[in-house]
Amino acid sequence: MVAGPTPRGKLTGRLGPVIVIDNLTKRYGKRTAVRGLTCTVRSGRVTGFLGPNGAGKSTTLRMILGLTTPTAGSATIDGIEFRRLSRGLRHVGALLDAGDVHGGYTAAAHLGALARSNRIPRTRVAQVLREVGLADAARRRVGAFSLGMRQRLGIAAALLGDPPVLLFDEPFNGLDPAGVRWVRELFRRLAGQGRTVFVSSHLMSELEHTVDHLVVIGRGELVADESLAAFSARFGEEAVTVRTPDVAALARVLAAEDATVTVREQVLTVTGLAAERIGELALGHGILLHEVTTRTASLEEAFMRLTADRVEYAAGEVLR
Numbered sequence: 001m002v003a004g005p006t007p008r009g010k011l012t013g014r015l016g017p018v019i020v021i022d023n024l025t026k027r028y029g030k031r032t033a034v035r036g037l038t039c040t041v042r043s044g045r046v047t048g049f050l051g052p053n054g055a056g057k058s059t060t061l062r063m064i065l066g067l068t069t070p071t072a073g074s075a076t077i078d079g080i081e082f083r084r085l086s087r088g089l090r091h092v093g094a095l096l097d098a099g100d101v102h103g104g105y106t107a108a109a110h111l112g113a114l115a116r117s118n119r120i121p122r123t124r125v126a127q128v129l130r131e132v133g134l135a136d137a138a139r140r141r142v143g144a145f146s147l148g149m150r151q152r153l154g155i156a157a158a159l160l161g162d163p164p165v166l167l168f169d170e171p172f173n174g175l176d177p178a179g180v181r182w183v184r185e186l187f188r189r190l191a192g193q194g195r196t197v198f199v200s201s202h203l204m205s206e207l208e209h210t211v212d213h214l215v216v217i218g219r220g221e222l223v224a225d226e227s228l229a230a231f232s233a234r235f236g237e238e239a240v241t242v243r244t245p246d247v248a249a250l251a252r253v254l255a256a257e258d259a260t261v262t263v264r265e266q267v268l269t270v271t272g273l274a275a276e277r278i279g280e281l282a283l284g285h286g287i288l289l290h291e292v293t294t295r296t297a298s299l300e301e302a303f304m305r306l307t308a309d310r311v312e313y314a315a316g317e318v319l320r
């Protein structure tokens, strides 16, 4: 059965699998962008889709929307491939690339054209422009919009058909702190109305205050698929920040003890080893320490550790 959109804010109360990704794979020549990805994105909650740059998030979202053809596997929405869904934007709204709008159109004309081609009432245009805070910019050309305004316009387009399923690719890009807060609240509200909200980001910090559930990928493969609470319980362990003039030597010593050591801007973040033991080891090897501080590891650090060996381009270095 297909869950149909009902009047605004009143969706069918049905909960259950909505987007089902089954063994989804995409190869571009020798490069595998997405490899055997299997997960389910459920309704009534915000699901974060997290992965480093190049992990395959956009490719996956494009396959869900039928814009990219999978090499193998499938992605369905309520059991049906997107291209076979007849209601288009009225069933699934998506923000993929906020820059992908003709700069010569006004915001209202752009949304008006989308409304026409998807048989959405024209009255929705003014409503969504108000909802995203662009009412005053309705008659301005999109070419003159800031990145943040383009993101808002992209979100307006996703909301236009009042769809029960919403996909957002990196929606926080270019937004100022007030914009980020607004998007977070919007996502929570949409999920609270029973919609399925799937949001990609390469930064845990953007998602950790917004999502109920996390799907984490690295190099196209599933790394974690669990509630934010379960992820936090699993990874919110103690971490020790260490400053030393001899970063390389200490990192080697600690890694030999089976600690996980991340080196970033000459600061070591160590998990799996207590501060006392780090001090003893440093002393034993004649390594001077400038700072040893214990704190709870951030989820961002957990995400970085989890995907460290699956990052295409890394600035920091992780030793194990």
Ligand SMILES: Nc1ncnc2c1ncn2[C@@H]1O[C@H](COP(=O)(O)OP(=O)(O)OP(=O)(O)O)[C@@H](O)[C@H]1O
Pocket: 028, 031, 032, 033, 051, 052, 053, 054, 055, 056, 057, 058, 059, 060, 202
């Ligand atoms: N059309 C294409 N042709 C060839 N390779 C591609 C194509 N689209 C994506 N890729 C490659 O597939 C991999 C995954 O890219 P994708 O854009 O899906 O990642 P992403 O997680 O969305 O990254 P980002 O956060 O940087 O946007 C990358 O290595 C990318 O270079």
